[in-house]
Amino acid sequence: MSPIEQYKAGTNFISAAKMNYTHYFLKQLTGWTLHPNTGIQGKKSVRIADMGSQTAVWAIDVAEDQSFEADVHAFDISNKFFPPTPWLPPNVTLHRQDICSKFPSTLLETFDVVHFRLFIMLDEENIRSMVKSAISLLKPGGYIQWIEHDKTGLKPITASKDQDTSAVEALIELEKNPFPNYNFRWINSIAPVMAAEGLDVVVEERIETRASLLTQMHELHLIALLDIPRGMSETVDTFKANYFDDLASDNAKGIASVDNFKIIIARKPM
Template sequence: MSDIYAENMRRNESESRRLHEQFDLLSRNIGYLIHPSIAAKLPPSLTIADIGTGTGLFLSQLAQEYPDAILHGFDISPKLFPPQESLSPQVSLSVLNIKETPPPFTHNKYDLIHIRPLATGINPTEWKPIVQNLLKLLKPGGAIQWEEYNWMETQ
């Protein structure tokens, strides 16, 4: 299946810098990595998926706050993934297109699914299957933290 967003997305050093700047701005603006109401309900031994992980920066930051968590980053392309040896041992990055049915070994696996600006790459007809795919990944009682912002009104 062709994906216009994936085909047109830059995958280079300037894109990595842009994603890091975007991460820093959004993180400073909201003031947390995991919303406090979600964090309060997470189990001690926890598994987190980051959808659209890009460079894996969210997971690298999260590894410092949750040193015992298992952290998996997924992206439609591996081109922005840093070398595995530069990541915390608890972080792994893999290719996964959330617009397609995820493989069975990922089902019911995650206590938390994190998504940060992804809406611009989603067509109106893709929302329902994407949410259904996210729910397949989530453990019963798990949470989805999906952060977007209004690009048109952001200054």
């Protein structure tokens, strides 16, 4: 397994904490769990697939939304981070499933929304496989919602003038190349692949982290670094040795990076 695949798979409770913290950060940043353009308005009941669910935090949050009745199915190739079944809401079902492989026929064309989020890096072949899986699950007129960390516009920010941003600037460079063969521009392929597969891309937008959430974003960077064990990436090991302590103290000094997230919503034709 490559270093980036090891990181994506997660290791322990730090990985799980990062996943859960990120969920609540994104919910506060965007103001929603399901985008308003996913066709759920006015529906009393919806069937939703969460792909690469990990801790199932997103699936559980959607299932407990009181504004509609949801039947939520969460899929992941591993059950390592799945909550115990007795702790789940009754309208959440967890499945061990490779989301790039064929799904059971009983699930095909039964979902109103298919959700993807934070896959770190994918090549175009994997994006295409995942989009095809989503299309197979969606009812005609159903929607894909996909959110990814957009590293194309990262920049340092300070609370006051003349503060040293060297650690944050080094972090920005690390984010663009944390593992061998990493391509931070991969997210630009998602919408074109969706369109090539016959979907109508109805939303493609970038949300910038606002000032009130910069502290939380900085904390997520620190947790993400702690989630990469020594030896997984020489580049990360070197960064942590040289900058981690400074980066940790930057939070209290009002030094951070402004991160963006890309949101893509696509509709399956009727």
